[in-house]
Amino acid sequence: MSGQQASISCDVLCIGGGSTGVGIARDAAMRGLSTVLVERGDLATGTTGRFHGLLHSGGRYVVKDPAAARECAEENIVLRRIAADCIEDTGGLFVATPADDPAYGDRFLAGCRASGVPVEEITVGEALRREPRLNPGIRRAFLVPDASVDSWKTVWATVRSAQAHAARILAHHRVESLLVTDRQVSGALVVDRAGQRTRIEARMVVNATGAWAGKIAAMAGARVNVRPGKGIMIAMNHRLVNTVLNRCTMPADGDILVPIRTVSVIGTTDVEVADPDDWAITAQEVQQMLQAGEMLVPGFRSARALRAWGGVRPLYQPEGEATGSRDITRTHTLLDHASRDGIGGLLTITGGKFCTYRLMAEQTVDAVCTALGENRACRTAEEVLPDSTEHKHYWLGARLAAREATRNSDQLVCECELVPRSRLLKVLEKHSTTDLDDLRRLLRIGMGPCQGGFCMLRAAGVVHEAVGADAATSVASLRTFAAERRKGVAPLLHGDQLRQAALDEWILHGVLDIDHAMAES
Amino acid sequence: MGAPVVVIGAGLAGLTCATRLAEQGLAVLVLATGQGATHLAPPLLDVLGYVPDRVEHPFAAVDELAAAMPAHPYARLGAATVRTALDWFTTTVGGFVGPGDRNLLLPTAVGGARPTAAAPATMAGGDLGRPRRVGLVELSALRDFHAGLAADVLARGGLVQEAAALRVATPTGGADTSPMRYAQLFTETEFIEAVVAELRPQLSGLDAVGFPAVLGFDTAERVWARLQDSLGVEVFEIALPPPSIPGIRFYRRLVARLRAAGGRVEIGSPVRGARTDQHKVIGVRVATAGRDREVAGSAYVLATGGLRAGGLLAGEDGRVREPILDLPVPQPPQPTGDLPVPQPPQPTGDLATSPVEPRLLAGLAVDDVGRPVDADGRVCFDNLYAVGATLGVAASWRELSGHGIALASGYQVAGSIMSRSQQ
Numbered sequence: 001m002s003g004q005q006a007s008i009s010c011d012v013l014c015i016g017g018g019s020t021g022v023g024i025a026r027d028a029a030m031r032g033l034s035t036v037l038v039e040r041g042d043l044a045t046g047t048t049g050r051f052h053g054l055l056h057s058g059g060r061y062v063v064k065d066p067a068a069a070r071e072c073a074e075e076n077i078v079l080r081r082i083a084a085d086c087i088e089d090t091g092g093l094f095v096a097t098p099a100d101d102p103a104y105g106d107r108f109l110a111g112c113r114a115s116g117v118p119v120e121e122i123t124v125g126e127a128l129r130r131e132p133r134l135n136p137g138i139r140r141a142f143l144v145p146d147a148s149v150d151s152w153k154t155v156w157a158t159v160r161s162a163q164a165h166a167a168r169i170l171a172h173h174r175v176e177s178l179l180v181t182d183r184q185v186s187g188a189l190v191v192d193r194a195g196q197r198t199r200i201e202a203r204m205v206v207n208a209t210g211a212w213a214g215k216i217a218a219m220a221g222a223r224v225n226v227r228p229g230k231g232i233m234i235a236m237n238h239r240l241v242n243t244v245l246n247r248c249t250m251p252a253d254g255d256i257l258v259p260i261r262t263v264s265v266i267g268t269t270d271v272e273v274a275d276p277d278d279w280a281i282t283a284q285e286v287q288q289m290l291q292a293g294e295m296l297v298p299g300f301r302s303a304r305a306l307r308a309w310g311g312v313r314p315l316y317q318p319e320g321e322a323t324g325s326r327d328i329t330r331t332h333t334l335l336d337h338a339s340r341d342g343i344g345g346l347l348t349i350t351g352g353k354f355c356t357y358r359l360m361a362e363q364t365v366d367a368v369c370t371a372l373g374e375n376r377a378c379r380t381a382e383e384v385l386p387d388s389t390e391h392k393h394y395w396l397g398a399r400l401a402a403r404e405a406t407r408n409s410d411q412l413v414c415e416c417e418l419v420p421r422s423r424l425l426k427v428l429e430k431h432s433t434t435d436l437d438d439l440r441r442l443l444r445i446g447m448g449p450c451q452g453g454f455c456m457l458r459a460a461g462v463v464h465e466a467v468g469a470d471a472a473t474s475v476a477s478l479r480t481f482a483a484e485r486r487k488g489v490a491p492l493l494h495g496d497q498l499r500q501a502a503l504d505e506w507i508l509h510g511v512l513d514i515d516h517a518m519a520e521s
Numbered sequence: 522m523g524a525p526v527v528v529i530g531a532g533l534a535g536l537t538c539a540t541r542l543a544e545q546g547l548a549v550l551v552l553a554t555g556q557g558a559t560h561l562a563p564p565l566l567d568v569l570g571y572v573p574d575r576v577e578h579p580f581a582a583v584d585e586l587a588a589a590m591p592a593h594p595y596a597r598l599g600a601a602t603v604r605t606a607l608d609w610f611t612t613t614v615g616g617f618v619g620p621g622d623r624n625l626l627l628p629t630a631v632g633g634a635r636p637t638a639a640a641p642a643t644m645a646g647g648d649l650g651r652p653r654r655v656g657l658v659e660l661s662a663l664r665d666f667h668a669g670l671a672a673d674v675l676a677r678g679g680l681v682q683e684a685a686a687l688r689v690a691t692p693t694g695g696a697d698t699s700p701m702r703y704a705q706l707f708t709e710t711e712f713i714e715a716v717v718a719e720l721r722p723q724l725s726g727l728d729a730v731g732f733p734a735v736l737g738f739d740t741a742e743r744v745w746a747r748l749q750d751s752l753g754v755e756v757f758e759i760a761l762p763p764p765s766i767p768g769i770r771f772y773r774r775l776v777a778r779l780r781a782a783g784g785r786v787e788i789g790s791p792v793r794g795a796r797t798d799q800h801k802v803i804g805v806r807v808a809t810a811g812r813d814r815e816v817a818g819s820a821y822v823l824a825t826g827g828l829r830a831g832g833l834l835a836g837e838d839g840r841v842r843e844p845i846l847d848l849p850v851p852q853p854p855q856p857t858g859d860l861p862v863p864q865p866p867q868p869t870g871d872l873a874t875s876p877v878e879p880r881l882l883a884g885l886a887v888d889d890v891g892r893p894v895d896a897d898g899r900v901c902f903d904n905l906y907a908v909g910a911t912l913g914v915a916a917s918w919r920e921l922s923g924h925g926i927a928l929a930s931g932y933q934v935a936g937s938i939m940s941r942s943q944q
């Protein structure tokens with residue numbers, strides 16, 4: 001074993017840097033517990049960074065899963081209060097398309113009332129006035145407080161709040177093993193990117209690894225049956241709608257269209273996969289999504305599909321029950337391995353949704369406090385996240401307005417997402433990353449129609465200069481970014497997106513020749 | 522005069538073919554939706570750059586490639602035609618260095634070293650063949666060239682003795698000045714003098730200075746010579762991502778040459794379809810304001826630029842088709858069901874080893890004289906030819922052969938048409 005292995009000790013070690021994990025780190029730190037969070041990759045690179053972007057009103061679950069609906073309805077109000085800046089208040093519509101049974105609308109209305117989801121039925125004419133691209137054949141329409149939410153912004157803001165309360169957040173630290181003696185967990189051994197190992201001792205370990213929770217629990221000898229349910233989404237290059245659209249039916253595939261900034265995202269599917277790290281998008285799934293989009297917005301297919309991605313739901317299935325993955329409850333599950341398996345010092349929190357992340361954290365940290373015999377109250381529902389203190393929601397024109405104010409003094413790095421140089425520099429100051437793919441998650445650089453073809457070089461140039469990076473690092477970052485972007489468009493290469501890909505190939509190889517940069521050294 | 526040869530597309534391939542024909546006295550009409558890759562691509566006359574190792578002797582490499590890949594456009598054209606076409610082009614428009622027997626090696630905007638057979642004189646001075654101390658100029662309001670990054674990468678590549686970033690902050694009236702606007706500013710004496718004044722104190726110990734390629738349109742060569750004079754060092758331009766100022770320069774010259782020889786060019790005239798009989802194309806349908814009109818020609822050249830330019834279209838099912846005549850297109854291998862998506866959370870991608878997207882290789886197959894053929898090798902139409910990026914098989918952006926293929930195929934088809942018109 002290495003002699004210089006570092007060690008840390010704390011009250012709470014949280015494993016997993018998705019929404020659930022960072023929520024827990026913030027909550028625990030705010031309650032005065034010394035807290036460390038470890039994440040194997042960058043923050044929000046698991047399911048949290050690959051979700052659909054919907055702040056649920058609860059409407060989707062009112063008929064099938066009323067408990068989940070009620071939680072969503074309550075947390076929707078809380079998140080609008082504490083994370084206003086991460087939310088665009090688009091509102092949501094549930095519509096009965098010609099293929100849906102209009103009678104479901106009655107069950108839907110009753111369900112909303114029973115679960116506390118605010119709802120109003122509006123006329124078809126009103127719905128079409130609000131969303132002119134909507135299928136004119138719809139038969140009923142209901143207005144609910146769905147919204148569009150940015151998980152990256154939320155995670156970063158939550159992390160900054162946690163750090164302000166003295167939590168330590170360690171990205172790129174993977175848990176290799178848990179420290180277990182006599183059925184008592186006392187911490188974990190983690191390894192960073194450079195292969196450096198750290199031993200973290202904790203009074204309580206929280207497993208918040210979502211779809212990976214079974215793997216971490218197994219390290220302590222516990223069995224947690226998490227069934228990874230893969231879903232795919234496709235971003236179209238227009239804001240085809242300004243309101244979240246849901247089909248008013250039992251949850252099914254491809255029945256939600258979410259406007260996210262300048263694009264709209266259709267999703268999703270639900271297919272059980274063997275391993276949360278191993279998934280693929282099939283040509284048939286792409287077709288299925290485009291077809292589904294057509295049902296909500298006729299002409300959908302003629303918009304340009306920009307990028308496809310998949311995420312894996314953490315669906316917990318109690319032992320002995322067997323159901324299809326769409327039928328597993330969408331509420332979360334908190335497992336105390338002491339009472340469940342006779343293994344002390346370990347909690348597992350899995351399942352749930354992004355929009356209930358705060359509630360999940362509250363319940364988890366309550367359990368941590370109980371186990372530690374501490375009595376500390378949760379304050380996360382009241383204390384507003386940094387950046388949201390003005391209680392203003394994000395709005396689509398924000399970047400353009402900011403841009404117009406500085407158009408003669410600031411340079412635009414990414415036209416598609418309107419990212420100016422000054423913002424890039426600010427983010428570099430605030431976050432200790434120079435990786436272009438991390439910057440994409442922070443700023444949306446390279447997420448528009450050109451998929452990085454034009455802005456990649458500019459961003460690399462600015463970053464290189466600002467942080468004094470060395471040549472090899474900057475070139476590697478460019479290559480990785482280009483390869484990543486390419487993978488996202490691979491399932492969609494037809495029509496205009498193929499032309500764009502051909503142009504990007506020419507820029508990368510023909511003009512810049514980035515494959516051979518520094519080949520001589 | 523009889524019906525003209527109708528060339529569809531105004532990229533390098535179509536214009537080369539048209540100019541050759543007009544020079545020989547044939548009536549030529551170029552119909553194009555818009556400008557081609559000339560406005561996007563630097564006018565580096567690539568023949569072959571990588572196979573996949575870096576190519577030193579491009580023409581010798583063409584013959585080797587031809588032997589190894591019989592379906593490649595070069596296999597039919599041969600090194601001699603490629604050479605003749607490049608020589609014709611460089612003589613016709615003037616202002617080029619090369620082609621010689623060896624590739625030049627030019628610095629890229631990210632500090633790479635890129636082979637090419639011939640380059641405009643304003644760019645060729647960047648050749649990294651002999652080690653020098655080089656300065657790279659960053660124009661403060663130009664976002665597509667970052668001298669710090671390019672200089673560090675170039676220095677790391679080991680082909681220069683030294684690479685330094687030089688800064689020019691001469692005001693342009695904004696923080697975001699486009700290459701087009703910079704090109705215009707470089708026609709103004711005052712601006713040039715201010716740039717020179719800023720650079721002079723930064724030059725000590727340098728042998729050569731690289732500017733982003735925005736030194737103007739028609740006046741670029743004079744500006745370039747003037748900068749060399751006033752700075753007292755060698756000056757060269759470095760290609761940028763689109764738009765391409767030097768590309769536009771040579772497009773203008775080529776079109777002027779074509780017009781001077783009697784050729785006609787209509788930009789803004791998309792061809793939407795064609796009328797044919799069993800053996801021949803009888804006319805093409807051009808969409809112009811108000812109504813479509815039919816244009817009849819003695820021969821037709823499809824120079825519509827392939828998948829990137831819209832000359833070929835890929836459907837959702839992955840099939841590639843040719844939209845004007847629905848010509849048979851040899852299909853790329855179909856992707857099999859599962860496609861890869863990024864693996865969270867630690868992406869590591871290596872472009873160099875990543876496979877070429879097969880769909881991008883789709884394109885027409887042609888006979889010895891350049892006429893599209895079907896799967897059995899039968900000529901589709903007796904008087905229809907295809908040139909440039911409409912031809913399939915070559916991964917030109919990887920092997921660096923785009924302009925070589927465009928020039929050689931355009932040149933060769935002009936020859937085919939001339940020899941048949943004399944019969």
Ligand SMILES: Cc1cc2nc3c(=O)[nH]c(=O)nc-3n(C[C@H](O)[C@H](O)[C@H](O)COP(=O)(O)OP(=O)(O)OC[C@H]3O[C@@H](n4cnc5c(N)ncnc54)[C@H](O)[C@@H]3O)c2cc1C
Pocket residue numbers: 015016017018019020021038039040041043044045046047048049050051052053054055056173174175176208209210211212229230231232267268269310311312313314350351352353354355356866
């Ligand atoms: C297709 C799809 C669409 C969705 N859409 C929505 C929606 O619109 N609205 C909504 O509210 N919810 C949505 N959800 C649900 C929501 O995204 C997830 O429930 C939520 O993001 C889960 O967060 P998490 O933190 O629990 O998991 P993750 O975000 O997956 O975080 C777990 C983390 O643990 C890390 N980890 C794993 N192993 C280790 C290890 N050994 N060491 C250290 N770290 C490790 C992983 O890298 C990962 O980052 C969607 C889910 C899917 C799949």
Ligand SMILES: Cc1cc2nc3c(=O)[nH]c(=O)nc-3n(C[C@H](O)[C@H](O)[C@H](O)COP(=O)(O)OP(=O)(O)OC[C@H]3O[C@@H](n4cnc5c(N)ncnc54)[C@H](O)[C@@H]3O)c2cc1C
Pocket residue numbers: 503506507510511529530531532533534535552553554555556557558559561562563564565566567568763790791792793824825826827829830831832845908909910911917921922923924925927
């Ligand atoms: C960014 C970029 C950089 C490049 N860099 C280099 C380089 O450094 N070196 C190199 O050798 N190559 C380079 N290339 C490639 C090279 O430019 C092309 O391979 C080559 O020029 C193709 O020429 P073309 O005439 O076949 O097509 P294009 O130049 O694409 O022209 C196609 C023409 O057809 C027209 N057209 C299409 N459809 C119709 C229709 N239905 N009716 C009428 N007109 C139509 C278009 O409007 C256009 O005028 C680069 C390409 C790009 C995009």
